[in-house]
Amino acid sequence: MGLLKRFALAVGVGFAVGVIWLLAYTPVALPLLPLLLGHALIAVVLQTVLVVLGPRFRGPSPLLLGMFLGFVVVPAWMAPFHDGGFLGGAEGYALDALAVVLAGLFGVFAGAGISAGGVWLKRCVVLIAVLLLGLAGSGYATLSSFGASLQPRAVQVMDDWPDTPVAVIGLDGADWRLIDDLIAAGELPNLAGLIEQGRRGVLRSVEPMYSPVVWSSIFSGHYPEGHGLVDWYRADARNRKVPMLWDLYGAHGRRSVTVNVPGSWPAAPIENGVLVAGFPIPGLVTGARGQMAGFVATTDPDEQGFLTTEYLVEQAPDRWTLDVGLALPNLRPRMSGFKHALLDLFVRKQMLAVKGTRLELDVERTGDRVTLTSPTLNEPIVLSEGDVSPWFRVPLDDTDARLRIHAIEVSDARLALYVLPPMQTPERPRYPFVTGMDDPSPLFRESSPYIVEGLGWIAHKDERVIDVVADEILDGVTEHLYASEVLLRSGFPDLFSYIITVTDRIQHPFWPAYEPGAYSALPAYYASLGDRDPVLESWQLADEVLGTLLSYVPDSALIMLASDHGFLADAEAGDGDHRSDGIWLAKGPMIPTDAREIEMGAADFMPTLLHCIGAPQAQDFGGVSHPDVCPTVASPDPVETYNGSPPSSGATEALIDSSREEQLRSLGYVD
């Protein structure tokens, strides 16, 4: 074969590999040219090396097999390991590269062997290659289900689990200093009632003081190294090394309902229970600054703000176009299991463009009103200044987005709209977050979607929207409560766990409104808040939610409240921040009313709860129980462990994806 022919063959083979991946990813519509040229270039380089290597490698077989194994089979093989959370970060991709090189080399040498060997050898090698490709598909299916079932199970340690009903209610970021002040001011009647009838103390947080990390300690009895969610980047339920409280209930045949516990996504199947996962959960939009913060669209050409400002494109007097980026397509190839790890990475890092869904709205101003229309909208949206539109639904390729728009200003001088971040529809979510129900749709209201993690609070730094930000964050609670009430109405479960996160989400941005004296000077954007104190509003709301939840709890129940950390003013940053001293509170027939406060660590919460209901301690708990919380209860002999999973090798590490990282950024947690 001449040199020219050899390289023509290489280009052809490279194109063919590119076409294979293009076909596999057709629904995502990857750009054709980089795919074809990239693979053709690789094939030409490989062919050059083969030509240099010598005559044994110059036939078509080494090139064909090298390309096929290295660039079709191996990428497909590696994808499930990334998806399952077994590979991540730079090491993961280095391992990919190594696998590609090794498989490519193997293919080259096998190809050289074929050229030298007989027809049966050829058949055998081709058969092996095809088998490997098939296995890549089935491996994907197995591993992705394995990823979900990876979360540890609990073992049954007693025949009759204590039948005391238990309610664990979390108040994210609650601090006795604030609660005591508000109660003294006559606020928080439901919380005050619980304190009066029970007993309380300080719950020391754990480091790092992040919600998913600390709540995992509270619900597992382990410190972060023990439970596996050690920081933000590992705030993924697949990293759990130990069962959670609700797993213990499931293992003993008891029913649990768990709502909004941070660090519980992705929701694994749990025994005898329903779990509605908490944050962090991937969002629909990636890339733009503050995925969860939205943007401001305006007609004022000089306008700037903390949020991204987009300019309305004028079509005619009083008519503009508003372009809203909704979501990147889900990276779901046509054939389930046939995925390319590197292509996925390129798309996620936006190095390879894909067709994202956009919504084009016609904006028309008539007097002091603005009308938004689009072919995908059922009816036009009419807004006056200050109005927030209802949630409207926009179809995406594999799900729907829910969106709302706030009219900041509608005047002759300026038109300004706050486009809130698009959220997934709970009825048809891209990232399912409910487990334990065949059909979770009764948990959700059509008019107002359940949002696992709503608007990112850093949006408060934009004075144009600071007021709306408070409203939107406060709003999210209503749907969490609605879903819980649907679940509670069919009878109180053996264990009910619910975390009120709105307190933390509001305290971060709005602490200066609550404690202005702690700040020497406030950033200018707080001026737009006026006299409002969203922190007080969030606590009034939290107390209302608490009251509603308590109305479902039977008198015989043990009620335990906890916070993952306390809260204080961060004078330097101009907002609020975590401090270690959080709260715990207990009320029940076994809890004496006692003014003496007991201090415990976050990992002591669950051991203490188990003691109070008469369930055994586990010797492998990181925390200890505080029997003096309920001194009359006799503790049964401890058991070795509740953990029904083999000890983890520590190799499984599910890192959060870029979309969840964006979410944490918009929540102000990571820079």
Ligand SMILES: [Zn+2]
């Ligand atoms: Zn926080």
